[in-house]
Amino acid sequence: MTPNAPARLLALASDGDRRSAPVREYPVAEASPSPALDRIAALAARIFGAPMAGVTLGDPDRARLIASHGLADTAEAFRLPGLPVLGGPRPEAFMVTDALTDPRTADHPLVRGGLGVRFYAAAPIVTAGGQRLGTVSVLDTRPRHPGRDRLDALRDLAALAMEELELRLSAVRTVAAERARRADAERLARTLQRTLLPPTLPSVPGLRSAAAYHTASPDEVGGDFYDLFPLENGRWGLFIGDVCGKGADAAALTSLTRYTLRAAAIYDPDPCAVLANLDAVLKGEQQDGGPRHCTALFGVLEPAPGDAFTVTLAGGGHPPALAVRADGTVEPISTIGGQLIGLLPEPRFVRTTTRLAPGESLLLYTDGLVEARTPDGDMLGQERLAQHLAAAGASSADRLLHTVSGLLGSLGPGVGDDTALLALSVPVPPASSLQENR
Amino acid sequence: MTEPTLTVEQQIHQAGPVVLTVTGELDHHTAPQLSQALDHAPLGDGRALVIDLSGLAYCDSTGITVLVTAYHRAQSAGSSLSLAGLSHDLTRVFQTVGLDQVFTLHPGLDDALAALRP
Numbered sequence: 372m373t374p375n376a377p378a379r380l381l382a383l384a385s386d387g388d389r390r391s392a393p394v395r396e397y398p399v400a401e402a403s404p405s406p407a408l409d410r411i412a413a414l415a416a417r418i419f420g421a422p423m424a425g426v427t428l429g430d431p432d433r434a435r436l437i438a439s440h441g442l443a444d445t446a447e448a449f450r451l452p453g454l455p456v457l458g459g460p461r462p463e464a465f466m467v468t469d470a471l472t473d474p475r476t477a478d479h480p481l482v483r484g485g486l487g488v489r490f491y492a493a494a495p496i497v498t499a500g501g502q503r504l505g506t507v508s509v510l511d512t513r514p515r516h517p518g519r520d521r522l523d524a525l526r527d528l529a530a531l532a533m534e535e536l537e538l539r540l541s542a543v544r545t546v547a548a549e550r551a552r553r554a555d556a557e558r559l560a561r562t563l564q565r566t567l568l569p570p571t572l573p574s575v576p577g578l579r580s581a582a583a584y585h586t587a588s589p590d591e592v593g594g595d596f597y598d599l600f601p602l603e604n605g606r607w608g609l610f611i612g613d614v615c616g617k618g619a620d621a622a623a624l625t626s627l628t629r630y631t632l633r634a635a636a637i638y639d640p641d642p643c644a645v646l647a648n649l650d651a652v653l654k655g656e657q658q659d660g661g662p663r664h665c666t667a668l669f670g671v672l673e674p675a676p677g678d679a680f681t682v683t684l685a686g687g688g689h690p691p692a693l694a695v696r697a698d699g700t701v702e703p704i705s706t707i708g709g710q711l712i713g714l715l716p717e718p719r720f721v722r723t724t725t726r727l728a729p730g731e732s733l734l735l736y737t738d739g740l741v742e743a744r745t746p747d748g749d750m751l752g753q754e755r756l757a758q759h760l761a762a763a764g765a766s767s768a769d770r771l772l773h774t775v776s777g778l779l780g781s782l783g784p785g786v787g788d789d790t791a792l793l794a795l796s797v798p799v800p801p802a803s804s805l806q807e808n809r
Numbered sequence: 810m811t812e813p814t815l816t817v818e819q820q821i822h823q824a825g826p827v828v829l830t831v832t833g834e835l836d837h838h839t840a841p842q843l844s845q846a847l848d849h850a851p852l853g854d855g856r857a858l859v860i861d862l863s864g865l866a867y868c869d870s871t872g873i874t875v876l877v878t879a880y881h882r883a884q885s886a887g888s889s890l891s892l893a894g895l896s897h898d899l900t901r902v903f904q905t906v907g908l909d910q911v912f913t914l915h916p917g918l919d920d921a922l923a924a925l926r927p
Contacts, residue, residue: 662874664874749898753901
């Protein structure tokens with residue numbers, strides 16, 4: 372470029388060497404219009420006293436106008452090819468003071484065409500990493516000879532536009548990251564829940580079983596758990612319980628509790644011994660965050676004569692199981708007196724035994740069910756639960772669960788805590804029991 | 810739904826016992842408040858502690874932990890701890906978890922204070 376060139380291109384020194392900064396590609400396609408960018412365009416026009424200004428993004432040949440100020444034709448002007456690089460691509464702010472007399476711009480459609488651009492000034496929008504995102508530019512239909520300070524101001528406006536774009540990008544990314552973090556947390560909760568609950572109950576010959584887990588809040592994973600698993604000599608172990616607390620801590624404690632109960636049952640299946648074993652393990656876990664405790668019912672199922680089962684249950688601070696008898700009455704299998712596990716120096720566990728004859732069933736549940744609020748504001752309680760089951764006349768494990776799920780649904784927001792349900796029933800064998808096909 | 814709230818007030822009665830009046834909902838959000846109040850309650854020298862729960866609408870497993878921790882602390886300080894005014898529902902909860910065997914329960918604060926008189 373020579374000083375006597377018809378159109379003087381004023382080049383400003385670039386902003387030092389920024390290429391050493393870590394290069395992070397700015398996602399130009401993600402940029403969206405904003406009032407701040409419109410104000411930057413308006414300010415650019417006002418500084419030059421020119422009628423048109425715009426902020427464009429993207430490759431010079433496919434520039435996207437993201438903010439504009441001035442004539443209705445402005446948008447049209449910025450859609451024409453090549454204008455942002457009028458005079459050639461350059462990394463610095465520059466001006467074409469009279470496009471008509473500059474041989475490089477004289478034949479440009481914007482100059483020759485209806486718009487008749489005579490003056491053009493532009494400053495590049497450059498990221499800290501040196502990536503050129505676009506341009507803040509000013510146009511006029513008259514030749515102009517503004518001072519160098521105007522071009523300095525345009526360069527400052529381009530830097531402002533860059534800051535605005537970075538801000539908006541970081542806001543978008545924060546929202547996206549938060550969304551991803553939330554999705555991760557929900558996935559973790561679901562995974563934990565799947566891990567903590569047996570996905571399917573094993574098939575016990577001569578017995579029907581069903582289980583369900585009702586969550587009260589999608590945000591806080593409760594610590595309810597249950598299981599049904601084989602022991603030696605045709606016997607089966609079962610348990611249901613609830614650990615203190617919510618969230619990740621409760622989930623970890625639930626996991627520990629489940630595996631302790633299963634391991635303890637293999638070592639000594641006496642239900643009270645199993646709970647005592649769990650008590651010792653939980654007390655050993657009291658490092659930080661205070662004591663950890665749970666409530667649980669642990670039982671051993673044993674086939675008995677007459678296609679029945681004997682159920683021996685031990686309770687540690689847990690609501691009693693309810694048996695639905697063949698005549699339709701509902702009877703609590705009381706383990707009242709049994710105490711919380713893991714919290715008291717010498718907790719007492721209470722053992723009881725019952726017989727489940729064909730046509731009878733047993734419901735084990737956690738306190739979320741009986742502590743749910745009824746519309747009158749009181750807790751549902753064991754008596755009203757028993758009355759509800761008796762009135763529903765549910766006798767099989769599946770129907771029992773269906774009845775309780777319906778009850779929880781009808782209580783709606785009154786259910787303030789997670790609820791685990793485990794139902795067992797002894798089917799009535801067909802008349803020709805020898806032909807029974809399982 | 811509004812956030813559960815809890816208030817804890819401490820009074821030292823003429824007769825000597827420390828009375829903590831707990832009102833509201835005791836759960837894993839509010840339990841630290843009661844925990845802190847219990848930590849600062851003056852125990853020892855045979856001073857009895859009465860926790861008045863007649864204004865307690867709800868108590869979850871975290872709340873129970875706090876109360877049992879207070880029980881252990883009172884025991885080691887040689888103080889008696891009694892609970893007063895548990896609602897019918899909460900009495901049922903305490904029976905279910907077997908804590909009615911641990912705590913001395915009184916129907917109301919007056920009963921609890923009367924029981925402490927020689």
